[in-house]
Amino acid sequence: MADIKVKRHIGPKDLAALSQLLSAAAESDSHPPLGEHAWLDLVQGGREGFAGLVAFEPSHPHPVGYAQLSRGDNPGDGAGEGLQWALELVVDPHHRVPGSTVARDLLRNALELVAKEGGGHLHLWANQPSPVQDRLAASVGLSPGRVLYQMRRPLPAEEKATISTRPFRLGDDEEAWLEVNNRAFARHPEQGGWTAKTLKARQSQPWFDPRGFLLYEEEGRLAGFCWTKVHGQGASRVGEIYVVAVDPDFAGRGLGRELTLAGLSYLSGEGIAEAMLYVDATNIRAVKTYVDLGFVVNHIDRAYTADVPPAPFPPAPSRIAPA
Ligand SMILES: CC(C)(COP(=O)(O)OP(=O)(O)OC[C@H]1O[C@@H](n2cnc3c(N)ncnc32)[C@H](O)[C@@H]1OP(=O)(O)O)[C@@H](O)C(=O)NCCC(=O)NCCS
Structure with a gap:
């Protein structure tokens, strides 16, 4: 059984060790193991409701697995109802061996922590989930939930936009953009409820380029936007339609x-x-x-979800009173 340490704050030493683990996993899986929200939370040391669960095994000086729990901004009703939790999980590629309990131990500990902190609705995202992940999730009581398509298409597109857009102006457009984003994504678990701080954190990322953050206005009012993000370097660059909303x-x-x-058009103009x-x-x-624009599904990601009751965890089995 793995030894799990729960960290409420990630200091520079922990971050260095975890960064190595995350890089090894990213290289092996060709996919970053943490979503962008979670990664920013980790490098910024962890905001309120953060818990980093770090797994160790005897005779390994480095972490062999990591799970990150973040509580949503909704305070809930005090009995777990309405509380939202996001969980991310990664196991060192060298420790993904048959019989290893690292992933299950991390998940169990994370679920226990959620229960102790009042319970609520939890989701865990898996990239291109396999039957192994299905079984792992089921073994701790998580059920298959939301499906995310990753879609792709070659560039350039044959068709051009008939509207005129302009790049985001830093220091000017934040307020109007936040309003449109939060109206368009009302109740969306990741993209809704953004604050000036959430936006600033994205704008401080090395990939951020306001030239590819396109706004469309009608009669002086922001009507919609398309925010792009470029991944990779040189000829292997891929352009993401990162967020689009009306x-x-x-x-x-x-x-x-x-x-x-x-x-x-912006992305193909960048080559x-x-x-x-x-x-x-x-x-x-x-x-x-x-689909109408020629995008096709490349692969799916899936969320596994659970409604975790408040502690005690797991719910005590009902006892049959002796006759
Ligand atoms: C996605 C979004 C940008 C589309 O905005 P829009 O262009 O105003 O969308 P429309 O209402 O014109 O609908 C787009 C198409 O879906 C079709 N459609 C709408 N509701 C539908 C339904 N219930 N079933 C089937 N088709 C439907 C429309 O008929 C239209 O197709 P058409 O062009 O062939 O007529 C907008 O809904 C939005 O901002 N959503 C919230 C943010 C979001 O989810 N962004 C995308 C993820 S990043």
Whole structure:
């Protein structure tokens, strides 16, 4: 059984050790093991509700696995109802051997922690989940939940946008952008409820380039936007349609398609030959927009979810009173 240490704050030494583990996993899986929200939370030391669970095994000086728990901003009702938790999990590629309990031990400990802190709805994202991950999730009581499509298409696109967009102006556009984003993504677990701080953290990332953050206005009002993000270097660069949204007051006119076309033009203008995006499989308008623009599903990611009751955990089995 792995020895699990729970860290409420990640200092420079822990961060160095975890960064090595995360890099090894990213290289082996060709995919970053933590989502962007979680990674930023980790490098910034962990915000309120953060817990980093670090797994060690005897005779290994370095961590062999890591799980990161983040509590959503909704304070809940005090009985776990309404509390949202996001969990991320990574095991050192050298320790992914048959019989290893590192992943299960991390998940169990994380679920116990959620229960102790009032319970709530938890989701764990898995990239291109296999039956192994399905079984692991089921073994700790997590059920298959939301599906995210990763879609791709070659560039350039044959069609051009008929609307005119302009780049985001730092220091000017934040307030209007936050309003449109939060209206368009109301109730969205990751993209909704952004604050000036959330936006600033993204804008401070090395990949951020306001030239690829395109805004569309009508009569002086922000109606929608397409934010792009470039991954990789040189010829292997891939351009992501990172976030696209239309203010609900302007919905139903196909502006999502126009904004996506504007983003695709920007990316191909940068010399990028492939576009990519993530979209929730149940987001019918967005999926339809992207399919119509020639995007096809490359792979899926899946969330495993559970409604965790408040501690004691697991719920005590009901006893049959002796006759
Ligand atoms: C996705 C989004 C940008 C699309 O905005 P839009 O261009 O105004 O969308 P529309 O209402 O014109 O719908 C797009 C297409 O979906 C179709 N559609 C809408 N509702 C539908 C439904 N329930 N079933 C099937 N098709 C539907 C529309 O008919 C339209 O297709 P068409 O062009 O062939 O007529 C917008 O819905 C949005 O901002 N959503 C919130 C943010 C988001 O989810 N962004 C994408 C993920 S990053």
